Amino acid sequence: MKSCHHTLLLLLPLTTSFVFQSFTSVAGDHSGSFYETFLKCMSHRNSSDRVSSILYNPNNSSYTSTLQAYIRNKRFNTSTTPKPIIIVTPLHQTHVQSTIFCSKNLSINLRIRSGGHDFEGLSYVSYTRHFLLLDMSNLRTIDVNITEETAIVEVGATIGELYYRIWEKSKVHAFPAGVCSTVGIGGHISGGGYGVLMRKYGLTVDNIVDAIIVDVNGRVLDRKSMGEDLFWAIRGGGGASFGVILSYKLRLVGVPKTVTVFRVSKSSGEKGIDIVDRWQYVADKIDRDLFIRLYIKPNNGKKTMEAEFTGFFLGDSDRLVSVMNKGFPELGIQKNDCKEMSWIESELFWSSTDKAPVEVLLDRSLFTSHYAKRKSDFLQIPIPRDGMESLFRKMMELRVVGLTFNPYGGRMSEIPDWETPFPHRAGNIFKLHYGVNWNEEGSELAAYYVNQTRVLYDFMTPFVSKDPRGAYLNYRDLDIGVSRVGNNSYSEGKVYGEKYFKGNFDRLVKVKTMVDPGNFFTNEQSIPPRFDSRYRRMFR
Numbered sequence: 001m002k003s004c005h006h007t008l009l010l011l012l013p014l015t016t017s018f019v020f021q022s023f024t025s026v027a028g029d030h031s032g033s034f035y036e037t038f039l040k041c042m043s044h045r046n047s048s049d050r051v052s053s054i055l056y057n058p059n060n061s062s063y064t065s066t067l068q069a070y071i072r073n074k075r076f077n078t079s080t081t082p083k084p085i086i087i088v089t090p091l092h093q094t095h096v097q098s099t100i101f102c103s104k105n106l107s108i109n110l111r112i113r114s115g116g117h118d119f120e121g122l123s124y125v126s127y128t129r130h131f132l133l134l135d136m137s138n139l140r141t142i143d144v145n146i147t148e149e150t151a152i153v154e155v156g157a158t159i160g161e162l163y164y165r166i167w168e169k170s171k172v173h174a175f176p177a178g179v180c181s182t183v184g185i186g187g188h189i190s191g192g193g194y195g196v197l198m199r200k201y202g203l204t205v206d207n208i209v210d211a212i213i214v215d216v217n218g219r220v221l222d223r224k225s226m227g228e229d230l231f232w233a234i235r236g237g238g239g240a241s242f243g244v245i246l247s248y249k250l251r252l253v254g255v256p257k258t259v260t261v262f263r264v265s266k267s268s269g270e271k272g273i274d275i276v277d278r279w280q281y282v283a284d285k286i287d288r289d290l291f292i293r294l295y296i297k298p299n300n301g302k303k304t305m306e307a308e309f310t311g312f313f314l315g316d317s318d319r320l321v322s323v324m325n326k327g328f329p330e331l332g333i334q335k336n337d338c339k340e341m342s343w344i345e346s347e348l349f350w351s352s353t354d355k356a357p358v359e360v361l362l363d364r365s366l367f368t369s370h371y372a373k374r375k376s377d378f379l380q381i382p383i384p385r386d387g388m389e390s391l392f393r394k395m396m397e398l399r400v401v402g403l404t405f406n407p408y409g410g411r412m413s414e415i416p417d418w419e420t421p422f423p424h425r426a427g428n429i430f431k432l433h434y435g436v437n438w439n440e441e442g443s444e445l446a447a448y449y450v451n452q453t454r455v456l457y458d459f460m461t462p463f464v465s466k467d468p469r470g471a472y473l474n475y476r477d478l479d480i481g482v483s484r485v486g487n488n489s490y491s492e493g494k495v496y497g498e499k500y501f502k503g504n505f506d507r508l509v510k511v512k513t514m515v516d517p518g519n520f521f522t523n524e525q526s527i528p529p530r531f532d533s534r535y536r537r538m539f540r
């Protein structure tokens with residue numbers, strides 16, 4: 001088994017500022033009767049269905065395997081992790097409609113899970129409320145239409161399955177999304193989505209043409225019937241604040257038959273730091289057919305830092321070498337560093353599964369999960385040379401945290417900040433991704449690893465974006481703020497909301513107030529509705 005992302009935990013993800021609410025009284029000793037009541041509600045609405053076959057309570061023998069099937073972070077796979085009272089695994093949209101209706105009727109918090117990769121487990125854990133898990137993994141049809149250059153993808157599909165189904169029909173089409181094949185469509189697209197085609201084609205959400213959502217009233221809406229405000233919100237604002245998304249319609253993009261990749265490492269002993277420094281000045285300006293990811297980590301044995309440069313180029317190796325010689329000669333890329341391949345093979349290369357057949361993209365549990373913690377930042381000016389030296393020293397001292405640098409520029413700089421909820425566009429040189437993975441059990445160890453990421457994050461403060469300090473929703477991080485589930489207030493939501501969405505936060509609040517004024521769709525970092533006079537004026 002392999003692990004997908006680079007890199008090297010906290011059992012309770014909640015910061016001290018978190019306000020605990022008492023559990024509501026729906027379950028506890030009455031979980032049996034709650035199940036019966038819920039089942040009755042579901043059956044009443046769908047009498048012809050054998051609804052009980054998609055409703056699991058903790059007494060059902062397959063409850064645990066159903067719950068664990070899409071837990072992707074060991075931090076949330078422990079005996080003390082709060083568990084859902086009921087799991088629903090819908091087989092068609094009417095089950096989703098009924099689940100929303102009955103959850104609302106019985107006042108239970110709903111968690112929506114597609115691929116389960118949320119870095120804080122918010123899709124299947126609620127720390128302060130009894131909750132029901134709506135697991136979308138059975139809804140995963142993918143329909144690719146090459147004539148129209150579109151695909152309709154249900155949320156339970158993975159991006160690996162999507163890539164495979166596109167490749168089956170065309171070798172010159174692709175879709176700009178993430179690099180880890182098991183990531184789910186539902187969370188990935190609603191939260192933004194980026195990958196190695198970002199500099200050429202923008203984010204995943206820049207390539208969406210329609211969507212189907214079930215709203216709080218159980219209505220099934222497409223782009224036309226939901227309206228442009230809600231359609232805007234679910235392209236980067238996070239799905240879980242607005243409804244249950246069933247599918248997205250995507251616009252495919254073009255790729256050449258041959259693409260080229262390289263992966264080279266330098267250590268701080270071999271002028272690695274000069275090349276890392278240089279990367280900051282070229283990676284966002286170089287030809288947009290080229291994406292060079294940089295990953296730096298301490299080599300504890302050798303007491304050095306290692307920098308790994310991974311390149312992806314929409315063209316052959318001759319042109320790549322010439323682009324590199326012109327724009328980034330310091331890395332010294334030669335033709336024999338390059339590997340030509342098809343786009344689909346490059347997806348395997350990025351997942352470090354390049355020796356495997358293309359069919360591994362269909363393997364929904366391809367990777368081993370670890371305990372993991374992530375954080376994110378955006379940089380608008382390069383880290384100065386002495387800062388880079390101190391960063392290298394700090395990371396060697398901390399030993400366990402890796403940093404991934406993802407270059408911006410190209411198409412990313414052309415799309416206005418307000419076009420989608422994702423606001424970190426022109427002016428950003430790169431996004432930083434903090435990562436630590438570990439395998440040893442124990443809450444003290446977890447606290448240690450998580451603390452290391454926070455220490456590095458604090459250390460980075462002078463170098464990164466400020467007022468607000470930016471963050472990426474799909475790198476979910478509860479350290480940056482949480483609000484009260486069910487009663488998320490505007491002022492609490494603004495703390496994390498402006499980091500994720502900057503000036504777009506207020507428009508998300510407006511959409512939320514319009515489509516879910518009762519705040520049924522709620523979690524620790526959801527968008528709050530707002531009802532003060534200023535907002536009432538807005539809706540008049």
Ligand SMILES: Cc1cc2nc3c(=O)[nH]c(=O)nc-3n(C[C@H](O)[C@H](O)[C@H](O)COP(=O)(O)OP(=O)(O)OC[C@H]3O[C@@H](n4cnc5c(N)ncnc54)[C@H](O)[C@@H]3O)c2cc1C
Pocket residue numbers: 004005072111112113114115116117118119122123136155177178179180182183184185186187188189190191192193194195238239240241243244245246474475
């Ligand atoms: C190994 C790994 C690699 C990654 N690589 C990348 C990458 O290359 N690029 C990138 O951009 N991101 C990447 N990510 C982050 C990833 O995009 C997010 O974690 C994403 O939200 C996962 O989607 P999911 O459906 O798997 O997650 P889930 O945990 O199922 O959902 C995430 C969030 O979306 C909500 N949600 C899910 N489905 C729906 C729905 N149908 N309707 C409404 N709300 C919904 C959930 O409630 C939750 O809040 C990676 C994550 C991991 C763990």
Ligand SMILES: *[C@@H]1O[C@H](CO)[C@@H](O)[C@H](O)[C@H]1NC(C)=O
Pocket residue numbers: 031032033035057058059
């Ligand atoms: C599980 O079984 C126990 C013992 O039979 C019962 O008391 C309880 O109500 C059941 N729980 C549910 C959710 O059905």
Ligand SMILES: *[C@@H]1O[C@H](CO)[C@@H](O)[C@H](O)[C@H]1NC(C)=O
Pocket residue numbers: 045046047048049094095097098
């Ligand atoms: C399930 O219930 C919903 C809501 O009443 C209804 O629209 C739908 O047709 C029902 N589905 C089936 C399969 O009976």
Ligand SMILES: *[C@@H]1O[C@H](CO)[C@@H](O)[C@H](O)[C@H]1NC(C)=O
Pocket residue numbers: 052053054055056057059060
């Ligand atoms: C779970 O158990 C209940 C009885 O408690 C049963 O009616 C239901 O069909 C079971 N669900 C599944 C998915 O097996």
Ligand SMILES: *[C@@H]1O[C@H](CO)[C@@H](O)[C@H](O)[C@H]1NC(C)=O
Pocket residue numbers: 068071072073074077369
């Ligand atoms: C969760 O724990 C179970 C054992 O209880 C194990 O089989 C499964 O692989 C674990 N999953 C993750 C993601 O840790």
Ligand SMILES: *[C@@H]1O[C@H](CO)[C@@H](O)[C@H](O)[C@H]1NC(C)=O
Pocket residue numbers: 104105106
């Ligand atoms: C729940 O449904 C019942 C039966 O339809 C209805 O009488 C009741 O008012 C509903 N409660 C809520 C909170 O919606």
Ligand SMILES: *[C@@H]1O[C@H](CO)[C@@H](O)[C@H](O)[C@H]1NC(C)=O
Pocket residue numbers: 145146147148
């Ligand atoms: C693809 O889309 C075109 C144009 O809308 C349509 O005519 C055709 O039937 C579709 N093909 C498939 C296989 O759905």
Ligand SMILES: *[C@@H]1O[C@H](CO)[C@@H](O)[C@H](O)[C@H]1NC(C)=O
Pocket residue numbers: 447448451452455
């Ligand atoms: C976090 O790490 C820093 C530096 O390594 C250390 O000084 C601090 O005590 C740690 N805090 C906790 C809570 O472990």
Ligand SMILES: *[C@@H]1O[C@H](CO)[C@@H](O)[C@H](O)[C@H]1NC(C)=O
Pocket residue numbers: 487489
């Ligand atoms: C929600 O929060 C507001 C502001 O903090 C508070 O006044 C109100 O009482 C809370 N409502 C509930 C239902 O908890």
